[in-house]
Amino acid sequence: MRFDENEIEWLADLMAQSAAAEIMPRFRKLEGEGIRHKTSPIDLVTEADVNAELVIARELRARYPGALVVGEEACADNPSILAGLQEAQFAFTIDPVDGTFNFASGLPLFGVMLAVVKNGEAVAGIIHDPVGGDWLIGVKGAGSHMRTAEGAETRLRVAEPAAVSSMSGSISWQYLAEPERSRLARNHARCRSAIGYRCAAHEYRLLAAGHVHFAVYAKLMPWDHLPGTLIHGEAGGYAARFDGSAYRPFHTDGGLLVAPDPESWRILRNELWTEA
Structure with a gap:
């Protein structure tokens, strides 16, 4: 199936409508059983995650019969998906509330993420910010842009390459094993500054818009990274797994380093992983 502008518009609207109906009414109003732990005290799921995913998945299946819908919460219940x-x-990935820890803590740093996958390749990605009411949208081969609630569009462009000492970025070392965990945490100090939003949606927003240079992710789930890497790539950026291989929708291991270009990727891979 070919995705034209009307299909992207429909998907973006679906994400916003689901957020307005199922996510924002619960923001800063969750209590008790509305928040549950999954794998750890920092891996949470809320009523908003579950209900928003159900709404989005239902509408996707109705509009695209036969498409595979891979939602974070559905996969938590049935990993075989x-x-x-x-x-x-033809498939979709859904992260109904990326940044659930922030959402459950009352912090306005969360987003809704969706990717379109055709024949094993991400071909479109959308990140919606329910608080700001805008979207990051990327289509394979057509670039990426930010769209405001009023409809204004701004082309996205990643940061210009820079020396590591002048770079800012994020390293999600909490999912790394030792000794790599301590090595990366230590070497992060070689950079100008660090960010850590606990929200890939907002980290990819900064990356694609050129506000920060890099990100390192150890945990690869498709709903967390397919939309962002597609948008970032269409904004001129480069991403690959730690061993230099291409990142694919079905990869769940091997880590991910996101950078402004291939040369910056190579330099960061050397500087951040060095022993001394």
Whole structure:
């Protein structure tokens, strides 16, 4: 199926409508059983995550019969769904509330993320900020842009390459094993500054708009990274797994380093992982 501007518009509207109906009414109003732990005290799920994903998945299946829908919460209940991404001709990934820890803590740093996958390749990505009411949108081969609630569009462009000492970025070392965890945390001090939003949606926003230079992610789930890497790539950026191989929708390991260009990726890979 070919995705034209009307399809992207429909998907962006669906994300915003679901957020308005299921996410924002619960923001700073959750209590008790409205918040649950998944794998750890910092890995949370809320009523907003579950309900928003159900709404988005239902509408996607109605509009695109036969498409595989890979939602974060559905995969938490049935991990076998993930395997379908490698073979599916047409699929969607959904992160209904990226940054659930922030959302549950009452911090306005969360987003809704969606990617379109055709024949094992991400072809479109959308990140919606329910608080700001805007979207980051990228389509394979057509660039990426930010769209405001009023409809104004701004082309996205990643940061210009710079010396590591002048770079700002994020390293999600909490998901790394030792000794790599301590090595990366220590070497992060070689950079100008660090960010850590606990929200890939907002980190990719900064990356694609050129406000920060790099990000390192150890945990690769498709709903967290397919939209952002597509948008970032269409803004001129470069991303690859730690071993230099291409990142694919079905990858869940191997880490991910996101950088302004291939040369910056190579330099960061050397500087951040060095022993001394």
